[in-house]
Amino acid sequence: MRLVFAGTPEVAVPALDALLASDRHEVVAVVTRPDAPAGRGRRLVASPVAQRAEEAGIEVLKPVKPRDEDFLARLREIAPDCCPVVAYGALLPKVALDIPARGWVNLHFSLLPAWRGAAPVQHAVLAGDEMTGASTFLIEQGLDSGPVYGVLTEQVRPTDTSGDLLTRLAFAGAGLLAATMDGIEDGTLRPVPQPAEGVSLAPKIEVEDARIDWAAPALRVDRVVRGCAPAPGAWTVFRGERLKVKSVRLVTDRADLAPGEIAATKNAVFAGTGSHAVELLWVQPQGKKPMAGADWARGVRIAAGERFEA
Secondary structure (H helix, E strand, O other), X not given: OEEEEEEOOHHHHHHHHHHHOOOOOEEEEEEOOOOEEEOOOOEEEOOHHHHHHHHOOOEEEOOOOOOOHHHHHHHHHHOOOEEEEXXXXXXXXXXXXXXXXXXXXXXXXXXXXXXXXXXXXXXXXXXXXXXXXXXXXXXXXXXXXXXXEEEEEXXXXXXXXXXXXXXXXXXXXXXXXXXXXXXXXXXXXXXXXXXXXXXXXXXXXXXXXXXXXXXXXXXXXXXXXXXXXXXXXXXXXXXXXXXXXXXXXXXXXXXXXXXXXXXXXXXXXXXXXXXXXXXXXXXXEOOOOOEEHHHHHXXXXXXXXXXXXX
């Protein structure tokens, strides 16, 4: 098939690579989000998918909105058979969905209908799911509600951050998407409607969602820290300034600290929760680089009974 690949971030690049390596299909163009400001200089930088496509010598389309007439006209000229999608980042209007003969097929990082939305991996970690996966489905007007072509499963490990889990799913899902293209092309795959039961939503995690509630049980605190890593990053407030909490360790034998209360020893620093304490392994003070929790505690000289702000 003639393919136009749609995707934007680094997590979409493994799937693009898998399709570029296929001897059954031709990626004739990619669709990606416009260049965005990045770094301290805030200069415009092309998306990871755009950079990979340019390396491969493929046409890159960067519509501000996928309903732009110039973009739609060019897509009609290219006349793709199918448009595989991974984390493109914009809603596709019906006029665009109708162009490829075999539609737009999305690789979504959950076992649909669970975790429909922008942040399925983060929500899986936050919810404490033991198993997740990836699905390929035919895009329709609803939110991740189209019929499913294929799935794969992936265990959520106890120490997984969202970044860890998403990286594994990106590489495993690349193979699933390539296999889905093969099955669509040779007629061996037919999409199956999603069940009406088991639907859950995974909206984008905002910065305020990542604030640690120290009155919550330690297990919840750990999930927030892992689920919000690497972005937007779990945080709390210490002496009026934001402190990012990069990683923690559950300490089941210490329950003597009140929620948010901090205690430092020579080699470790602990914080109380609604159950037992957690050890702060890595933190990042405002305007500084990440550092070991014990080093941070020595530097700020924790006073007896001092707490993180609620």
